[in-house]
Amino acid sequence: MKENKSGEQSVSHTKQEIEGQPELWESVYDLIQIQEEQITTFLDPILNKKDLEIILTGAGSSAFVGEAAQGLVQKNSQRTTRAIATTDLVTHPELFFPKDRHPVLLISFARSGNSPESVETVSLADSFCSQIYHLVITCNKDGELYKYTRANTKTALAILLPEKANDKSLAMTGSFTSMLLTILLVSDLKDIESNKLELQRIVKQGNLLLENAKAFKEISAKYFERVVFLGSGPMLGIARECHLKLQELTDGQIICKHDSFLGFRHGPRAVTNEKTLLVYLFSPSDHVYKYELDLATSISKDPRTIECVSIGRSKEKALNSCLNIDLNLSPNQELNIVPATLIGQILGYYKSLQLGLNPDNPSISGAISRVVQGVEIYKYPKKATP
Structure with a gap:
């Protein structure tokens, strides 16, 4: 709720989205439990591959999901796991994507699934890696990343979070915690039942x-x-x-x-x-x-x-x-x-x-926006070879 000069309050998406998170987490848990078989069927053969490397990626807050989850995902999966922002992968893919034939599971976190860097990262991964698989955790069924998984069902799977996870306000709140909870549950899927108490x-x-x-x-x-x-x-x-x-x-x-x-x-x-x-x-x-x-x-x-x-x-x-x-x-x-x-x-x-700002849209100058604007993607200068 946003307070006005008279001390009254008007509807604020940000406040509602912050306060709605505990209930949202229960919905996320139920979703993962329902989709357990589908997720397991997709991930188990990949996780059993020798020398698999897991890369957690996203832009901005979505990148920080991976940063927070990195150690726990590595512990739960027993696979080398790195958190690398799409903003780093797009400019320097040759430094991060393996040039050998090691299999890679790229886990992308995306509220909208339309950030230019996130879309380009998926394309670069497909170009650089000889064995590449994608898990997309997103809040938007209309996003480019979700559409990608629908067109590449043999190598890609999307976990589409509840509609309430797709924040309307500028700042990521429920979307961040929902994506974080999702990857932690998925990385420890065998214990999904015992995690109910947690x-x-x-x-x-x-x-x-x-x-x-x-x-x-x-x-x-x-x-x-x-x-x-x-x-x-x-x-x-x-x-x-x-x-x-x-x-x-x-x-x-x-x-x-x-x-x-x-x-x-x-x-x-x-x-x-x-x-x-x-x-x-x-x-x-x-x-x-x-x-x-x-x-x-x-x-x-x-x-x-x-x-x-x-x-x-x-x-x-x-x-x-x-x-x-x-x-x-x-x-x-x-x-x-x-x-x-x-x-x-x-x-x-x-x-x-x-400070007298509107939490739903605090950027007075418009310097920041809900989905990043003004990013031009340039073609990588050299064809990637496995």
Whole structure:
């Protein structure tokens, strides 16, 4: 809901799409369960191929889906997995696509399926790789990538997500978390039944974050000009998506950064000042949390009194967080990266309103748009050979 001058509210796609995610995740789970046999029939022969390499790709937020999922997909599939953005593959395909005869499974994430780089990446993969297979996870049945899979059924399969995953607003919210949940479930499809309990857990966690909307609104009313999101392992990709979401929804007026807890010590910490908000996306792993807490404790001793938001763990008094949300994380939880994404979305939504912007279309200059504009694709200069 967007607040107007009188304090009343009007319909906002962004708010509805943020709030609708826990219910959407249940729909995604049901969809994957229904399509389990079809997905297994397509993927099993591919995953059994010797020396298979999996490439996770997309542009913008869709690329960050792959970044967050990379380690977990590799762990679940036991196959070498790399996250490479289409924006890198289009300009330098020769650096990333194998020139030998190793089979490749290209998993494309796409809200619209019409981004020029994503469409060109599929074409380049077909040209460079002698054994190439495609799994497209998309929210749009009318997109070019979905159409590609319908025309190449022997080597390509699309998972078309529920209509509500196809966000109407500029910022990717439900589409991001739906695609992320999909690849995590698909990579561990043999345990789809046992993951039902995990699904219920993240739905509760997502709803808990949404119930704290008032607290996020109050934090957004504070004056800060920089926000840094920190996460470890798969959560690093979520920190990057949160970084983009807040910066995007505030039309660049709030400058954001992201890093790992350990990496932040090695130079990037220089970005912090009295006008910085730190957002800690804590890990469910007790071992990892020791490293994270060390860094957070160190920052809490900074004489400049840098404010922080702590997400995931029980409250640590030493951190003096302006907001702490305990998500009751399970030590072995892996799907927790899905609800954690809401942090950047909620903060971005309320900060957008606080700055007088329209969260559905915050770009005053039109510099960013729902589907990227102005990208010209140039023919690759040399014919690819396997």
